[in-house]
Amino acid sequence: MPLPDLDDLIAEVDRTCATAHRADGQEQPDWLALLTAAAQISGQLQALADDLVEDYVEHCRMHGCSWTDVGAALGVTRQAVQQRFHAPHKRYSPETMTEDLRKAMAHVKRAAVQNRNNYIGTEHLLWGLTVEDNSATRLLRDVGVEPETVHHSVATRLSMGASQAAERIAWTPYSRKAIALAESRSEGGGGDLIDCDDLLVGLAQVGRGAAATVLADAGFDLADVVAF
Template sequence: MVTAPVQLTDLIVTVAQEHADALARLTAAVELSDQLDELGDHLIGHFVDEARRAGASWTDIGESIGVTKQAAQKRFVPRPSPDLKPNFDRYTDRARRVVVLARHHARFSERIGTEHLLLGLMDESGGLGAKTITRLEAAEGTTRLATLNALDNTSRERPDPQPFSAGCKKALELAVREALRLGHTFVGTEHILLGLLSEEDCTAAKVMATTGITKAAAEAHVVAEFERAVSAPRPAPPGA
């Protein structure tokens, strides 16, 4: 049996130190429990993905987690649909605009794919995701050009509601996982970029591979930018 790295006593102390009132502590404990549940789901999801890459069947995975093959697939295999899970509560304004822009790019398509999400990411040029692409791509504009070339330019009637492709939904799920892994409480454009790069078989990841953008380099740049922002001196208050 694996020993949990987080002990109950540590969680109790954390809540108690941050809140003096008993009811405030209870509310904080519920919120923390929800966060731990989400972390647990992504922990399992991470190792399900690892097992699939190692060649494990869905039958084997289901047996390992105590469910049927069908239940495992229903839980861990994204299906094309207009509904996104998780929702956008923790997304930054820029990250939400990326999804809106992706819808715009997919206006002549039957579904919203990772290629549309990548175009939306680059359109939100002030975000760290777009800046990271600009920093890492082989030459300026090559990623946008390669993405446009990868689009299916056959005009099709857009269904209402328009579904996100399975790959797009998986990339957005991985964006949340990347944020949690980096210890961030929000999902920004940089996490969407890392999510796309983590979904290696999707169109967006394949496009970026051709323009020299790798997951390792993107993560290193994102982490360095956060560290630089934290260490930067704060401006003096007015009158100081």
């Protein structure tokens, strides 16, 4: 797949910017409008590039690569790569979560520890969310999806690892995205704390990873969530 060159990107800026062409009697195009359009496209490309790298970091970690190996592959130190990819921002502490989500997160960590995994993936998050009755399981039922079916299905995605260092459990990039999306949903709804249904929707919004696949296979459609 050929990557776009500079001429392609300039043409895209001209195409997307309504003021790129001179109006009658105007000698110059609106350069500030063109700059704004160029910055927007640049941001989209950067976000896509970051997603590409995060996707492969997640796969490397899940297949046993150390942080030192990942850092070497990216040309940075182990400390630098851990700081970027290791865990969600510290603001996602228990104090930012409802009591139900705190309970679910305890199940999440238990799933990782019992399976000797050195990471918390989206499959761990979805498994933990569907252990007990909470706003996530109620939302699933509201849209016609049985939480028990989701729980049993995602359980098959949990694989036994070889890690024994529970304190070193890291969040995968998809999991970090899910909790960030959950926070945005909570704030958008006027909530002060992230709840279980926020994280469930965040997992679906990520669109990739084990949890998103299980939810899609179970018939969980984000379009149905709008009414709830």
